[in-house]
Amino acid sequence: MERIVAADGWTLLRMLESAADRLESNADSLDALNVFPVPDGDTGANMLLTVRAALEAVSSASAPASAAAVSEEMARGAMEGARGNSGIILSQFFRGLALVLTGKDACSPADFAAAFVRAESFARSGISDPTEGTILTVLADVARALASFPSSDGASFTAVLEAAVAAAATSVERTPSLLAVLRESGVVDAGAKGMLLILEGFLGSLGDGGSRAERPAPRAEAAARSPLEARSASPRREGSYGFCTEFLLSGESLPLASIRGRLEQEGTSVILVGDGATARVHIHTNRPEAVIEYARSVGSVTRLEVQDLDKQCAAVAMPPHIAVISLVEGDGLAAVFRSMGAEVVVADPRAGWRDPGEIARALGRVSARQVIFLPNSDSARESAQRAGVPEGTPGGTTVRVVPSRTVPQGIAALIAFRFDKGLEDNVSAMTRALGAVRTLEVTAGTADPVLALEGLLAKEETGSVEVVTIYQGAGASESVVESAAAACRRFCPRAAVDRVPGGQASPLLIVSLE
Amino acid sequence: MPVKIVTDSVSDIPAAIARELDIAVVPLVVRFGEQSYRDGVDLTSDEFYEKLRTSAVFPSTSVPSPSAFAEAFDAASADGSEVLAITLSSKLSGTYNSALQARTLAARAGRVEVMDSGWAAIAEGFIVMQAARAAKAGASLEEAMEAARGTAGRVDFLAAFDTLEYLRRGGRIGAAAGLMGSLLKINPLIDLRDGLVHPFGRTRSRAKALDQMVSFASGFSSIEEMAVGHAACAADAEALVERLSSIHPRERILRTRLTPVMGSHTGPGLIIVAVRGRTP
Numbered sequence: 001m002e003r004i005v006a007a008d009g010w011t012l013l014r015m016l017e018s019a020a021d022r023l024e025s026n027a028d029s030l031d032a033l034n035v036f037p038v039p040d041g042d043t044g045a046n047m048l049l050t051v052r053a054a055l056e057a058v059s060s061a062s063a064p065a066s067a068a069a070v071s072e073e074m075a076r077g078a079m080e081g082a083r084g085n086s087g088i089i090l091s092q093f094f095r096g097l098a099l100v101l102t103g104k105d106a107c108s109p110a111d112f113a114a115a116f117v118r119a120e121s122f123a124r125s126g127i128s129d130p131t132e133g134t135i136l137t138v139l140a141d142v143a144r145a146l147a148s149f150p151s152s153d154g155a156s157f158t159a160v161l162e163a164a165v166a167a168a169a170t171s172v173e174r175t176p177s178l179l180a181v182l183r184e185s186g187v188v189d190a191g192a193k194g195m196l197l198i199l200e201g202f203l204g205s206l207g208d209g210g211s212r213a214e215r216p217a218p219r220a221e222a223a224a225r226s227p228l229e230a231r232s233a234s235p236r237r238e239g240s241y242g243f244c245t246e247f248l249l250s251g252e253s254l255p256l257a258s259i260r261g262r263l264e265q266e267g268t269s270v271i272l273v274g275d276g277a278t279a280r281v282h283i284h285t286n287r288p289e290a291v292i293e294y295a296r297s298v299g300s301v302t303r304l305e306v307q308d309l310d311k312q313c314a315a316v317a318m319p320p321h322i323a324v325i326s327l328v329e330g331d332g333l334a335a336v337f338r339s340m341g342a343e344v345v346v347a348d349p350r351a352g353w354r355d356p357g358e359i360a361r362a363l364g365r366v367s368a369r370q371v372i373f374l375p376n377s378d379s380a381r382e383s384a385q386r387a388g389v390p391e392g393t394p395g396g397t398t399v400r401v402v403p404s405r406t407v408p409q410g411i412a413a414l415i416a417f418r419f420d421k422g423l424e425d426n427v428s429a430m431t432r433a434l435g436a437v438r439t440l441e442v443t444a445g446t447a448d449p450v451l452a453l454e455g456l457l458a459k460e461e462t463g464s465v466e467v468v469t470i471y472q473g474a475g476a477s478e479s480v481v482e483s484a485a486a487a488c489r490r491f492c493p494r495a496a497v498d499r500v501p502g503g504q505a506s507p508l509l510i511v512s513l514e
Numbered sequence: 515m516p517v518k519i520v521t522d523s524v525s526d527i528p529a530a531i532a533r534e535l536d537i538a539v540v541p542l543v544v545r546f547g548e549q550s551y552r553d554g555v556d557l558t559s560d561e562f563y564e565k566l567r568t569s570a571v572f573p574s575t576s577v578p579s580p581s582a583f584a585e586a587f588d589a590a591s592a593d594g595s596e597v598l599a600i601t602l603s604s605k606l607s608g609t610y611n612s613a614l615q616a617r618t619l620a621a622r623a624g625r626v627e628v629m630d631s632g633w634a635a636i637a638e639g640f641i642v643m644q645a646a647r648a649a650k651a652g653a654s655l656e657e658a659m660e661a662a663r664g665t666a667g668r669v670d671f672l673a674a675f676d677t678l679e680y681l682r683r684g685g686r687i688g689a690a691a692g693l694m695g696s697l698l699k700i701n702p703l704i705d706l707r708d709g710l711v712h713p714f715g716r717t718r719s720r721a722k723a724l725d726q727m728v729s730f731a732s733g734f735s736s737i738e739e740m741a742v743g744h745a746a747c748a749a750d751a752e753a754l755v756e757r758l759s760s761i762h763p764r765e766r767i768l769r770t771r772l773t774p775v776m777g778s779h780t781g782p783g784l785i786i787v788a789v790r791g792r793t794p
Contacts, residue, residue, distance in 0.1 A: 046576065079619065080581040083543070085608040088580060088615055122618070242695075244682075248570055268697075269679050280570050282679070284695075303571075339697040412718075415700065419689075419713045466719045469698065496719070498699060514718055 004157040004206055006106035009070035011157075011205075016055055016074060019201030023048045026197055033190040043190035046084030051198065053081020054094055067107045071098040086191035089135050090198070093119040109160035113146030116164075133179025135191035141171035142199075161203040168196040242267060244307040245288040249279045251299030259298060266291050322423055323368035326410055327359065327380040330504035333407060333471065340414050342374070359384050363397065370423045372430065373401045376410035398423060402430045406439040407471055407502070408512030442484075442509040444475050449508055450483040457491040460513065465492040471502035471510040484509055517649040517658050518590035520599040522578065522609050523553035525631075525639040526743060526770045535646035538586045542609065542775040543576040550576075553775040562774035563746045563782055572683060573778045577609040583616030591624040596655045598627050600642045600662055602634040603709035606686055627655060629662055632709040636741040636770050637669040640790040643739075668738075669790045672714060672730040673704045674723035676783025684779040686711050703727075724750070727787045728757050737761065739790040741768035746782035754785060 004011060023030075023044070030044030057077025058070055075098035078091035096118030100111050120139040124130045145167035146160060175189040176182040182189055245267075249259075253276045263270045267285030285291050288306050295301050326337040329347040337344050345362045363371065375381035381403060400423065404410040416433035417426055440456040442449045468488045472481050481499060488497050488511065502510065521527070523541040532539055541552035544562065546569050551557035557565075566573065583599065590597045604610035613628045620626060631638045641662050648661040678694050681687040681704075687694070690713040693702045701723040703714040717723045731740065740762045744751035755767050772784060
């Protein structure tokens with residue numbers, strides 16, 4: 001290994017180039033670690049851009065050789081080009097280095113150590129909310145480790161870099177113990193890791209540079225593996241948000257319209273932009289593997305990213321102090337209510353609402369101290385009363401019933417929930433919402449369901465209806481539902497018509513008009 | 515001692531007003547892959563939404579560098595003025611930190627104070643404008659800061675989104691994540707609480723979302739200033755202005771357009787109403 005006693009300008013430049021390379025190979029996985037302060041996944045890119053800005057400033061200056069000149073150019077470039085929180089703090093490292101090296105031809109081990117001390121104090125004074133368990137901690141830990149570094153003659157620059165890398169590595173491993181959000185997400189801090197990579201890059205530039213870490217697998221493959229493994233390990237619960245799946249699709253004359261149609265069957269939030277040669281695809285789906293397989297059948301897939309949305313959207317749907325419990329029949333309807341944040345009690349198809357124990361158990365499941373019940377049918381409401389769910393305060397929980405008599409009323413009430421309002425205001429708003437929706441029901445066993453529906457529609461004022469939702473019962477065939485949808489569009493020309501697989505045993509069709 | 519105001523591009527202050535009130539605006543940065551653009555300077559809103567439609571990569575955003583703020587501080591203090599910088603909520607962006615760092619970089623010795631508005635978009639804009647008006651009327655730095663603080667407690671906004679996907683991708687969705695995943699198509703309504711994105715409610719149609727925005731604005735007992743902003747949905751914005759003209763003179767409703775940086779986090783189809791005034 002090359003034994004350098006002090007780093008001159010050219011060495012500093014080589015160190016920085018090596019750091020840029022190391023960051024570049026790892027930028028994607030750094031982005032994947034990014035959960036603090038904002039999980040916007042750009043720490044890797046930001047630190048790389050900051051380092052590149054520092055490099056460009058040196059390259060564009062006339063050939064300098066002194067450490068003072070090079071570090072000053074680096075600092076100027078880094079501070080002008082600093083991106084993101086991590087980039088800004090990183091630029092303070094360069095600033096510290098430049099300050100320490102003023103007037104010097106080469107950077108000694110002591111100078112390097114001093115740079116970290118300066119950097120930490122600059123960075124800390126400039127951050128409004130300095131947090132431990134981040135790049136700040138790495139700067140502090142390295143500064144501390146290097147302060148006790150033997151400064152005897154002959155101590156090599158290589159040795160001080162090795163000590164810095166070791167201290168940084170330990171510091172990075174510690175970050176989850178210092179910052180709860182890292183611990184919860186099972187990651188180390190992205191900015192801290194980025195600083196470690198930079199130091200490893202510095203070390204790596206000095207000849208053999210110690211152990212060369214394995215180039216990590218590209219993020220796409222790693223991500224595509226884990227959600228699929230997770231799926232076989234733990235089956236998705238209903239109402240799961242699925243996986244956010246994104247990729248670039250390339251091919252020849254890609255049939256975008258039919259691709260979109262197919263994607264819309266596989267999930268929600270479909271975004272498809274581009275042309276016949278390249279399109280950016282985005283979808284939320286429970287079956288990312290099916291989407292990817294389909295995409296590969298029509299073109300080639302690159303830049304694949306799959307993210308588990310349940311982890312990201314684990315935030316509470318309703319404020320923790322109010323829970324809404326909805327009583328429903330049918331798995332499809334249950335999924336709809338759950339997807340909108342309600343706790344759901346599903347009726348036993350055979351017993352109907354004869355088991356009031358279910359309702360009492362649901363009350364026990366929610367942790368909120370205030371509960372709103374949506375019965376969604378008269379029989380459910382009676383059953384709730386038999387379960388001893390009167391308005392009142394059983395066991396310290398305040399329970400109120402919003403007397404929805406149909407599924408559409410229950411949905412309308414749930415939609416009317418206001419996150420900034422308290423229990424009574426919400427009960428009022430939700431009860432008012434019951435009157436804003438009209439429900440039409442076609443019972444199972446009707447000879448001609450579509451004709452029956454048309455008869456019902458004809459009796460309503462439909463010209464100003466904006467939204468029609470058809471909840472399909474278990475016994476409704478595809479052709480019946482399509483004809484029903486067509487009838488709704490005819491009677492309600494201004495409306496968007498939504499179809500939802502409700503799966504209820506009865507009625508055959510529930511149609512809401514809003 | 516005269517005071518000059520500096521802010522960031524997320525405050526959405528119309529250019530004419532910024533000129534009139536001598537407000538310096540430091541742009542954030544929007545990136546499409548390797549290409550960077552200064553918010554509202556290198557890329558207009560129209561150009562941004564065109565790129566959004568056709569680009570193979572999603573855009574990302576970055577805060578202004580400390581140097582950019584330092585340059586703005588130096589320019590503002592060239593005539594001996596003291597400087598008050600007001601940024602968007604520090605819980606949504608590192609812009610505030612960047613401005614703080616810039617205090618130590620600014621070459622001149624003049625006084626620079628940095629405040630976190632706790633808001634974003636034109637609500638932040640209202641706070642900046644009030645501070646600028648105070649400064650123009652001869653307020654001291656302390657008085658301008660007091661004006662800003664006072665205004666921060668008297669502004670609010672409500673925004674209707676087409677989709678929460680951009681908010682989620684940009685990492686700012688916060689508690690509003692609970693609005694995602696609905697199996698029925700809903701129109702989410704969002705506001706800010708303590709500087710963070712917060713779910714307000716949802717409706718089943720865009721028209722009902724606009725109804726909610728009208729009743730939100732109508733809930734103020736006195737309206738001193740009102741703005742309607744949008745991201746690529748000018749027609750909806752005009753319709754909303756029309757309806758709001760029954761509670762506030764039409765010609766005094768400020769029209770704003772979300773800058774590319776904001777648009778990256780909201781997506782097209784966003785419409786916002788902001789009010790400075792008193793809530794009952």
